[in-house]
Amino acid sequence: MIDRKLCGFDLNGWRDFVAKNWRSVPGEDEVIGPTDIVASGPLSSIVRIGENRLAGWIGGPQADIAPHGRGGGWGDVGSEQRRIPVRSLLEMRDDGVEKLAQALVGSASGSAITVVSIDEGPDGDEAAQEHLLEALARGKFRNGSLVWRPVLAALFAIHRDQVSEGKLVGVISHQRQGFSLQKLRIRSARNVLAPERREAAAHILCDAGYESLFRGARNAAVGAEGISARTVHRAIASSVGKAGLGMDCYPEMLRMPNGDWELLDLNKFDASEAVSVPSSELDLAECDVVLFETLCEGRLKECLSDAMQRAAPVEVLSLPATAVAEGALEAARRAGDGEPIFFDFLPRLSTIVFGSDGAKNFDLIRKEETLEAGRTYRSPEAASLAISAGQESVSVFLRKEKAPWPRKASVSLGTPLKHQAAVSLWVEQKPAAGRARILMEAPDLGRNFAVDWDEALEEERPWSEIIESLDTQVSIPKRLVLPCGMKAWHDSDRSVGMLTLLESEPNRSRTDWATLRQRLSQRRFGKYCISSDGDVPPEIAAETLERFEILTSKALEVTEKRLRGESGYGTEDNEALKFLSWQFRRCPRDVATWLMDCIEASGRDHPFVKHQASWVLVYQGLGRIVGSEEEEERAMRLLLTSSIEDWVWNRQSAAMAFMLSRSDSAPSYLKREDVEKLTKRTIADFQRNIGGQYTMFNYAPFLLAGLVRWRLVDPTALVIGADPLADDLLAIIEKTERDLKARRGSNMNFQRRRSKFLPILQDLKSELAGEGSNPDLLLDIYGASGT
Numbered sequence: 001m002i003d004r005k006l007c008g009f010d011l012n013g014w015r016d017f018v019a020k021n022w023r024s025v026p027g028e029d030e031v032i033g034p035t036d037i038v039a040s041g042p043l044s045s046i047v048r049i050g051e052n053r054l055a056g057w058i059g060g061p062q063a064d065i066a067p068h069g070r071g072g073g074w075g076d077v078g079s080e081q082r083r084i085p086v087r088s089l090l091e092m093r094d095d096g097v098e099k100l101a102q103a104l105v106g107s108a109s110g111s112a113i114t115v116v117s118i119d120e121g122p123d124g125d126e127a128a129q130e131h132l133l134e135a136l137a138r139g140k141f142r143n144g145s146l147v148w149r150p151v152l153a154a155l156f157a158i159h160r161d162q163v164s165e166g167k168l169v170g171v172i173s174h175q176r177q178g179f180s181l182q183k184l185r186i187r188s189a190r191n192v193l194a195p196e197r198r199e200a201a202a203h204i205l206c207d208a209g210y211e212s213l214f215r216g217a218r219n220a221a222v223g224a225e226g227i228s229a230r231t232v233h234r235a236i237a238s239s240v241g242k243a244g245l246g247m248d249c250y251p252e253m254l255r256m257p258n259g260d261w262e263l264l265d266l267n268k269f270d271a272s273e274a275v276s277v278p279s280s281e282l283d284l285a286e287c288d289v290v291l292f293e294t295l296c297e298g299r300l301k302e303c304l305s306d307a308m309q310r311a312a313p314v315e316v317l318s319l320p321a322t323a324v325a326e327g328a329l330e331a332a333r334r335a336g337d338g339e340p341i342f343f344d345f346l347p348r349l350s351t352i353v354f355g356s357d358g359a360k361n362f363d364l365i366r367k368e369e370t371l372e373a374g375r376t377y378r379s380p381e382a383a384s385l386a387i388s389a390g391q392e393s394v395s396v397f398l399r400k401e402k403a404p405w406p407r408k409a410s411v412s413l414g415t416p417l418k419h420q421a422a423v424s425l426w427v428e429q430k431p432a433a434g435r436a437r438i439l440m441e442a443p444d445l446g447r448n449f450a451v452d453w454d455e456a457l458e459e460e461r462p463w464s465e466i467i468e469s470l471d472t473q474v475s476i477p478k479r480l481v482l483p484c485g486m487k488a489w490h491d492s493d494r495s496v497g498m499l500t501l502l503e504s505e506p507n508r509s510r511t512d513w514a515t516l517r518q519r520l521s522q523r524r525f526g527k528y529c530i531s532s533d534g535d536v537p538p539e540i541a542a543e544t545l546e547r548f549e550i551l552t553s554k555a556l557e558v559t560e561k562r563l564r565g566e567s568g569y570g571t572e573d574n575e576a577l578k579f580l581s582w583q584f585r586r587c588p589r590d591v592a593t594w595l596m597d598c599i600e601a602s603g604r605d606h607p608f609v610k611h612q613a614s615w616v617l618v619y620q621g622l623g624r625i626v627g628s629e630e631e632e633e634r635a636m637r638l639l640l641t642s643s644i645e646d647w648v649w650n651r652q653s654a655a656m657a658f659m660l661s662r663s664d665s666a667p668s669y670l671k672r673e674d675v676e677k678l679t680k681r682t683i684a685d686f687q688r689n690i691g692g693q694y695t696m697f698n699y700a701p702f703l704l705a706g707l708v709r710w711r712l713v714d715p716t717a718l719v720i721g722a723d724p725l726a727d728d729l730l731a732i733i734e735k736t737e738r739d740l741k742a743r744r745g746s747n748m749n750f751q752r753r754r755s756k757f758l759p760i761l762q763d764l765k766s767e768l769a770g771e772g773s774n775p776d777l778l779l780d781i782y783g784a785s786g787t
Helices: 061-065 072-078 086-090 097-105 126-138 149-159 210-222 238-244 298-311 323-337 463-470 498-507 513-521 542-564 575-581 589-600 614-625 629-640 652-662 672-687 700-712 724-742 748-768 777-785
Strands: 006-010 016-023 031-040 045-049 056-058 083-085 113-118 144-148 168-175 178-189 192-197 202-205 252-255 261-264 289-293 316-318 343-345 349-355 358-365 370-372 383-387 393-400 407-412 421-429 437-442 447-451
Touching: 006 149, 006 323, 016 323, 031 061, 031 323, 045 061, 045 086, 045 097, 056 097, 072 252, 083 086, 086 097, 086 126, 097 126, 113 126, 113 149, 113 323, 126 144, 144 149, 144 323, 149 168, 149 178, 149 192, 149 289, 149 323, 210 238, 289 298, 298 316, 349 383, 349 463, 358 421, 358 463, 393 437, 393 463, 407 447, 498 513, 498 542, 513 542, 513 575, 542 575, 542 589, 575 589, 575 614, 589 614, 589 629, 614 652, 629 652, 652 672, 652 700, 672 700, 672 724, 700 748, 700 777, 724 748, 748 777
Parallel strands: 006 113, 113 144, 168 289, 192 343, 289 316
Antiparallel strands: 006 016, 016 031, 045 056, 045 083, 168 178, 178 192, 178 202, 252 261, 343 370, 349 358, 349 393, 383 421, 393 407, 421 437, 437 447
16 A cells, blocks of 8 residues: 555635645655645635636636636636536536546546545435536546545544444535534444445535625625625635634735735634524434534634534534545545445335235335445336336336435337336445446346436425326236035926036946036026135035935046947047036046047047037136146147137137136236237127127126236236237227117117126126226126036
């Protein structure tokens, strides 16, 4: 470290100091040695020298003594355009970063490690931080970084052994509009004491701020006449800055606009007479040590320090005006030695994500997160978002601690998405190093995006209200369960019931499979013998179930013989297989395997398919009985890998509709491209009925409602206005409605179907809008279809 040039800047525009560990000896090389302090100001400026291509800006002590910009009495060189206050550069009223760089270079250059102080509050916001960091880069300062003024004051005190480990240090900083109060905990890290900043400083506005002090001095300089062409030279006199800070102020010779000389004497001006400090607003009760840093001197500094003392429970340590610059030099030394400079909290930054329980807050930077200065923070967990197909942009809500309102950022994706895409959102930030980088990664798109807080639009409403507005859950049709009931087991006026059949059929050598199948498939008073989940009514006795299981075993044996091509009673047709399939999920698992094997063998002769109509049993039977997740996954894959555009309405379409409507896991096997293909299939099944008698319409509404249940996977899927597929489905529904309503004079069978389907179409439109309110929609569709 002894050969490394270190530099600490307190560039504030009121009274600048630079502390460096080298000095320039005329005629010799630069010498590393004791701390060298370079002062500029008060009210430091940069001045423009030279003309045209040779023109340039200089700052630092040279600018203080230059006549440039001091008024017309100095001729062309005195033009006000030749002098710019450093405050204007820091406040970005003049945003020329090259000029700000020269304000730094004018006092020191060539340092290997450079630390610059930054105010807490608006004067040290992210934009100001980035402006200073860019100026450091333009000035060719290596390893430049920013550190908060209160932290630098604490580092100065630590270096002077004025504070110890574990102490809570209150640092009162003099600022533009009053004072700030920061409380720092002194902690030990790697055998070094370092301040820890846990929150932003509190601000106390009053008439003792630097702006007010210099305004008072300026008014005293120009007198009752105020600023005019005759007095402007007094307003920019060096004495104004000294008087405003309570420094010794000797008479100053000024050049008037006409070239004459005038003596300005502010020696009797006492800035302390016009200031008041609201001591009661300084909350110092818990502080073990209180530091007061100000650029003021003399009686004014004593007056301010006394006011601080009245609020403090311990003695207030008034630091020298160079304390912040010297603290910055200490920070530079620590950076070079790899020692901790300070620990900083990062302003909390949040977004909104969607989970199974709806919209909720997600902290990209968590509350009370702290980080060692110089290290980069990255969100420990990225926020997971989803971009729906058809979107050309994605909206992200952001809330930043201390910002007045949340914001909504819109990130353009370039072209509409063809498929749903997952994205991750996270933050990278260093303490006091400008804006946080809000990054969005979309692996499926092969692209990364940056989210710009400044470009985002303010949402002038509370964060909780935004979450609540987004938490409006889109509707999802309830899973269809076809109920069972005792009516289907008992005799009716026209036929015997299952209980009666079970008294004889298990013992017969020639079981009447057709009658047994008919009883299972009958839906008396809206209920089957066995529910679609495979349950039987609780009233069914164990003895009855034993007889039923005997029949089931016999049916399984007969069906297996038919599958092997053997002959015998019952193997000549599929009645035993039908009996098994109408047991829904109670059906033995072997049957689902046989049916899926049959579908895979499609195109070759199969014992179950002696004629084309048997495919209805194969597909619909599979849709009824598939139960385990393994079966479901295989069945879904079989259907989805087939040519969906060639599906038959009462075969593949029916089987898919059954599974999507009766299972909560089946939709999870669909990908976005599957949903797109199934949407086209649904639209085709609707379209083929328009203009006809709607005798092949049974499964089209079923398939549509089943598709909407993909919202279990993607809550924003198939929502009108958010997903173009929903708009396509809405269009075909409305076209179907117009066709049904226009044909009032058709036959009675058509009129019955019309009266059943029109209310269902209305409910389907509500579901597409995400506002479905019919909990029994799928059951109503089933009833209307007469399935």
